[in-house]
Amino acid sequence: MHYRRLGSTGLPISALSFGAWVTxxxxxxxxxARNLVAAAWDHGINFFDNAEGYANGRAEQVMGDVIADLRLPRDGFCVSSKVFFGSAKDPRPTQRGLSRKHVTDACHAALRRLRVDYLDLYYCHRPDPDAPIAETVHAMDTLVRQGKVLYWGTSEWSAAQIEEAVDIAARHNWQGPSMEQPQYNLLHRERVEVEYAPLYAHAGLGTTIFSPLASGLLSGKYDQGIPADARLGREGMGWLQDLVLGQNAAVRLA
Known part of the structure; x- marks a missing residue:
């Protein structure tokens, strides 16, 4: 397994990670799930990716249970969570978003579900137009200073929003974002290669990408339709099916 530093930090994470989304x-x-995490660990993966919204928090609970069951050494792996969508099926206003309250509550809930004392990586899962970026940055800085989070970052934020967060953190001597988790594959390259490019050197931004195979499209598994056991055929995944099939049509037209 290859390991790479996370942006300008000193944290070495595996080039491949194992995530809990959907499964x-x-x-x-x-x-x-236990066998999958064990296989990932045995092959050198040290980064296990999660979010509060995955299966309404149940994914993190399963991840925490199997990591504890496998007795993986805490100093040998990195675990993440993400905050924005909430873990309730029908979240109330204070149970979602990036307010100081929800950022803090979601962190504590993730710690309980994952059965750890701190999160290695903690992401703002989407930008929140209703929460001032300064409030979110301050909340993240507080969690870092409390030892509950080591590194925080963003997911699917614009370069301008990340730049604002970096500038706010610098002005107040707060901990700024270290990483962004964008979609990046052969069909989605511009944001990573063009929009974020100035931030890599200027802000020391690292990336932990998702969907490198465009949700399986680039593997060729959907060339003849949707297999019966594919995630696109599962209940509630119509939005992803529309997205992937739309991408497939675009590829064929190109």
Whole structure:
């Protein structure tokens, strides 16, 4: 396994990570989840990616349970969570977003579900137009100073929003964002390669990308339609099916 530093930080994470989205909490049983995490660990993966919204928090609970069951050494792996969508099926206003309250509450809930004392990486899962960026940056800085988060970052934020967060943190001597988690694959390159490019050197931004195979499209598995056991065929995944099939049509037209 290859390991790379996270942006300008000193944290070495595996070039491949293992994430809990879709599969954990809903699709695979706990014993299979345990086998998957064990296989990832045995092959050198040290970064396990999660979010409060995955299966309404159940994915993080499964991840925490199997990591504890496997007795992985806490100093040997990195675990993440993300805050924005909330973990309730029908979240109330204070149960979602990037207010200081929800950023803090969601961190504490993730710690309980993942059964850890701190999060290695903590992401703002989407930008929140209703929360001042300064409030979110301050909340993240507080969690870092409390030892509950080591590094925080963003996911699907614009370069301008990340730049604002970096500038606010610098002015107040707060901990700024260290990483962004964008979609990046052969069909989605501009944001990573063009929009974020000035931030890599200027802000020391690192990336932990998602969907490198465009949700399976680039693997060729959907060339003949949607297999019965594919995630696109699962209940509630119509939005992803429309997205992937739309991408496939675009590729064929190109």
């Amino acid at each position: 954990f909490g809903d699709q695979v049983p706990r014993d299979e």
